[in-house]
Amino acid sequence: MKSRWWKGLILGAFSLFALTGCSEKYPVLHPVGPVGEQELFLIKFSTLLAAIVVIPVIALLIFIVYRYRDKPDNQAPYQPEWSESKTLEFVWWAIPILIIGILGAVTAKQTFALTHPPKNSGEPLTIQVTSLDWKWVFMYPDQHIATVNYAEIPAGRPIQFVLTADAPMNSFWVPALGGQEYAMPGMAMRLWLQADKTGTFEGKGANFTGKGFAHMTFDVKSVNESDFNKWVADVKKSAPALTKDGYKELRKPSVMGKKSFSSYPKDLFMDTVMKNGGKYMNNHWMMMDQQEKQMDHHDH
Incomplete structure (x- = not known):
């Protein structure tokens, strides 16, 4: 019996070690930006707090099973009239309540801190993202270019993604x-994100949307600021324009690869939001859109 216990413990320890060694496959555990790093901290912190409960409970389970097992010479005290212990009740209610309170407070603080990039992080780059069946369209309002199934961003600069869907x-x-x-x-x-180093990072749709869902992936390529500007210039020079008719074709359910467009209809993103019930959209973005239109009017 004892040998089985030891074998189980050794196997469990080996499994944990093996999983740790394979963690390189999971980018969530190896973030490359400040948002991901803060979220990894919350994962580790919540795991640590959970371990405060889980480890003692497992240890007590093993102890109780061993100490009070059915054995002829077992000397464990037999107390058939025992019913409760206020001390134990306090312990196993107070500790979880305290842990939940701490976890809730830290999570709320970190989450609200991540709603906006730090003030000293520089001017964010805005990218408008539209989810289609089964592809992603990225529009750069400042650069006035668009891409399908990939986005290029400058490293070390916060990126403000503005998300909508023209499909489920x-x-x-x-x-x-x-x-x-x-x-x-x-x-x-x-959703604001930032890559602190260059590289290509996989993105995906995390909500099931039909038979082409498995192909709804995209790449986010982080490059130096100068390389990003060069890429923008190359797209403007060599890629075709995205027209309204071209967007109608993109809207049709299909699986496709990466594409680039040197321009797109100016109000395409806002028109997409509004035609799908945009009265419910965030008032902040409606105000921004009105300000942009007023600025364009003054320019003309």
């Missing part, structure tokens, strides 16, 4: 950079 609701997720955010018809959801 989906969820935008770049595991190496940070958590996911929903892309919903008639809404303009915000």
Whole structure:
């Protein structure tokens, strides 16, 4: 019997070691940006707090099973009239309540801190993202270019993604950079992320949307600022324009590879939001859109 216990413990320890060694495959555990790093801290912190409960409970389970096992010469005290212990009741209620309170407070503080990039992080780059069946469209309002199934961003600069859907609701997720955010018809959801180093990071749709869902992946390529500017210039020079008719073709359910466009209809993103019930969208983005139109009017 004892040998079985030891074999089980050794096997469990080996499994944990093996999983730790394989963690390189999971970008969530190896973030490359400040948002992902803060979320990894929350994962570790919540795991530690959970371990405060889980480890003693498992240890007590093993102790009780061993100490009070059915054995002829077992000397464990037999107390058939015992019913409760106020001390034990206090311990096993107070500790979880305290842990939940600490976890809730820390999670709320960290989550609200991540709603906006730090003030000293520089001017964010805005990218408008539209989820389609089964592809992602990225529009750069400042650069006035667009891409399909990939986005190029400058390293070390916060990126403000503005998300919507012109198809069933989906969820935008770049595991190496940070958590996911929903892309919903008639809404303009915000998610800021940042890559602290160059590289290509996989993004995906995390909400099932039909038979082409498995192909709804995209790449986020982080490059130096100068390389990003060069890429923008190359796209403007060599890629075709995205027209309204071309966007109608993109909207049709299909699986496709990467594409680039040197321009796109100016109000395409906002028109997409509004036609899908944009009255529910974030008022902040409606105000921004009105300000942009007023600025364009003054320019003309």
